[in-house]
Amino acid sequence: MYDLSFFRSNLDEIAAGLARRGFQLDTDEFRQLDNRRRTALTQAESLKASRNAATAEIGSLRKQGIDTAAQQVRVREMGEQITALDEQAKAIDEEFRQALARVPNTPHASVPAGRDERDNVEVRRVGTSPSFDFQPKAHWDLGPELGILDFDRAAKITGARFAVYWGLGARLERALINFMLDVHTGQHGYTEVLPPFMVNSTSLFGTGQLPKFAADLFKLESSDYWLIPTAEVPVTNLFRDETLDLERLPYSLCAFTPCFRSEAGSYGRDVRGIIRQHQFQKVELVKFARPDQSYQQLEQLTADAEDILRRLGLPFRTVALCAGDMGFSSAKTYDIEVWLPGLNGYKEISSCSNFEAFQARRAGIRAKSGKSKAEFVHTLNGSGLAVGRTWVAIVENYQQKDGTVVIPEVLRPYLNAERLTRFSLA
């Protein structure tokens, strides 16, 4: 969300920036709305000022024992007018705020132009896709064959887009979580945090999921609790309505959480396997940065996420999203895409964004040093990484001709195994 006075005085520049991402800002509508808002506000406030004066006078008159019945009738009438004006002003203000809350962030100058994913720009490519002397399988075949992945029972106990992991399949997921957390906390300087997996709607507003994207979320009945779609929501909101010490920034946090997404409107996309599930797990990286350092921090955060793939020996590429492909709150985003033999292509495994002050303004996250005035921090986040998709990448990239999967060296202590072999309960 934008700062009110900044938005007002830079409407045309903002509209031009938003046009890059294909968002048409109706500047006339906003100007009108803003004028109406200010008129209503001024009217209500000046009437309030005279009521306050009249009321003070009644007070002092009554102290002198003078009858004030006439004044009281007059002020009572003013009160009714004020109520009406207030309602009007409030309605217009609300209309203005709602409209403003639905305006996406402006892309940073370094964001490539373009309309959709085809215009994204590859910034680096690391590793080479493995060559197989046999026909490699997709994980949705290989997993069930190994007995470590079970879609049928998941559909029975819950429904579509859920999975059950068995044996070393379950343990591989857990190994990846621990590995990622250990690297980020031990090597990259992140502080681990374990937040609630449900949040209230104020938090979702803070990070920008609400009001526009309620349909993508799961909401619990008869409460204001929502299942988190990403750890970004609880972790960024940790410091909502707080003022941080500018000198101590950046804060670098990492959190493991499950994530829940309704995937409304994605019918038919990634229907096979565990690429797109209603429930998946993620290790998330979140940074609170000084405004003058946030782009440097975005590079660092992206490198930290990439490092997991390097250590796992998985081939990937990093792309800079074009203006038209970026998320609502983001000013700049890098997607990291891992190579998946089952798709014979790259698939997003992390999305690293700088939101600048967009979320901080919505969530009231400020920082100041000494006596300086508090300013909004810049927030960043990225997956480090999506665990389910990393699981897929391991299984598919390290599969062998005999149907087993060799586990990368760094994971073996966590898995207590060198290889995934056929598993069966019986």
Next chain:
RNA sequence: GGAGAGAUGGCCGAGCGGUUGAAGGCGCACGCUUGGAAAGCGUGUAUAGGGGUAACUCUAUCGAGGGUUCGAAUCCCUCUCUCUCCGCCA
């Protein structure tokens, strides 16, 4: 789930329905004092929005939302959160 207590400025803590945006203290900032420091003294010290080139001024805010009243931090109702006890529970 049941019973009770509470929520006031950066913090602690007053507050009779009327000039209380809010006493007092602490903290913080600046100044005086000092060889320097402490103590002492003085001054200042919230946020958001509107108007104004500015000085400044107006409005709102005492957990949130309603209500009573000419007027509410103060009275009434609802909700949220925190704490204590009981029950249940990992």
